[in-house]
């Protein structure tokens with residue numbers, strides 16, 4: 001079997017370079033081309049081995065000036081875990097006030113990544 | 125004089141302009157904000173991707189705004205009046221008057237030396253689209269849905285069709301999918317998307333949501349509540365092709381069909397407007413043709429990245445500070461800029477010949493081009509030329525002209541920005 005080429009678009013920054021990764025028969029990454037910077041290279045490698053995304057959502061608040069507050073994963077999480085994290089977050093409720101950086105859910109679904117608050121909401 | 129500077133709008137543009145003016149020595153600055161809090165539209169943009177250029181890290185909208193909100197709150201030169209609606213700007217000789225209203229103060233008539241317009245933009249409404257059919261509930265702009273979901277914690281529908289591939293629509297496709305809705309498709313009238321490529325990848329492709337190009341919604345169905353839409357493919361003249369109609373059941377239609385700068389106040393004040401950007405005509409310090417009135421951010425032209433809004437607004441803040449301290453220079457020659465050969469517009473629309481700092485010309489192209497060259501020329505003289513792997517209407521570009529190049533230009537010069545074939 002010859003080497004295969006996988007095409008993808010780098011999403012590490014808004015430029016969106018078109019990347020080509022050459023894979024050997026055994027699935028080993030031989031080369032990455034088309035990237036305008038180093039981050040494109042590492043994006044292609046993770047996208048092939050373990051695709052990750054940054055995750056954002058909201059969680060419920062009690063006693064705040066707003067009913068919900070925005071949250072994000074502190075680091076990118078495996079793409080396949082996003083739906084699971086969204087599901088778990090449905091049962092999370094935080095008491096207001098909250099600050100940017102407060103932990104909403106530690107170690108989300110065993111990824112080792114914390115879900116943190118990204119906005120400031122004061123108590124009503 | 126009540127204030128040296130009044131900034132209209134407390135989103136990313138207004139905050140950056142006010143902070144930069146303060147940094148440049150302006151002492152009495154007032155920000156008038158229509159909402160209850162600072163931050164503008166960023167507050168509801170809870171996804172990440174903001175700040176890569178400006179802060180070198182990927183932040184969510186509220187986090188990006190938050191960094192400026194803290195600085196504004198701590199700055200003794202800046203006063204903020206939230207919940208305040210500006211009704212009118214009355215330009216005058218050497219002083220302008222801003223008329224506004226809020227619950228605490230009632231009607232306000234405030235005089236100032238300079239004004240920064242930073243009102244942002246709003247979404248193109250459905251009325252501008254002309255879709256046939258009834259008027260059921262369940263048709264929202266993507267930004268309104270974003271507010272419902274992200275700030276009010278309320279899901280406006282379960283089965284969703286998105287018309288238009290603007291970034292907010294794409295972001296909402298992902299958001300609503302993760303919240304349990306079924307996003308059936310995103311229809312785009314044009315043969316290309318108007319959103320950022322990365323948003324198509326991570327908001328549609330990741331979830332298997334089809335992006336239908338050259339496709340539009342031609343009818344909506346349902347009496348009280350939306351029950352479905354009819355979509356159809358369009359030809360190169362954007363007319364529906366008979367026989368391609370398809371009925372798609374859904375209870376929510378999101379419109380993400382473009383943004384328009386919010387310039388009612390600017391127009392009423394008599395500021396000259398650019399017909400392509402729908403924003404004021406400005407020089408590189410973002411001063412309009414009314415001395416002492418500046419404009420920046422999405423009110424000037426719709427940006428795709430907030431980082432560039434911040435940078436542009438800092439120029440406006442610095443420009444306003446210089447105007448407040450020194451007034452208008454006695455002699456000033458402006459060179460007009462112009463977009464041709466595929467370049468739709470250029471901001472600023474004119475450049476001061478005696479600029480002391482490099483001038484960044486922002487521009488947008490009308491179509492997708494691969495591996496093209498863009499350049500700035502004056503007559504036959506080429507000033508800058510750069511290769512771009514990809515040019516797309518959804519992505520703002522820029523080229524930089526140096527002060528020495530400007531100084532050497534003939535008196536009746538025009539700076540032309542174009543795509544080289």
Ligand code: SF4
Nearest residue numbers: 010013016017036040
């Ligand atoms: S390769 Fe670099 S420049 Fe290109 S999209 Fe990725 S991060 Fe951006």
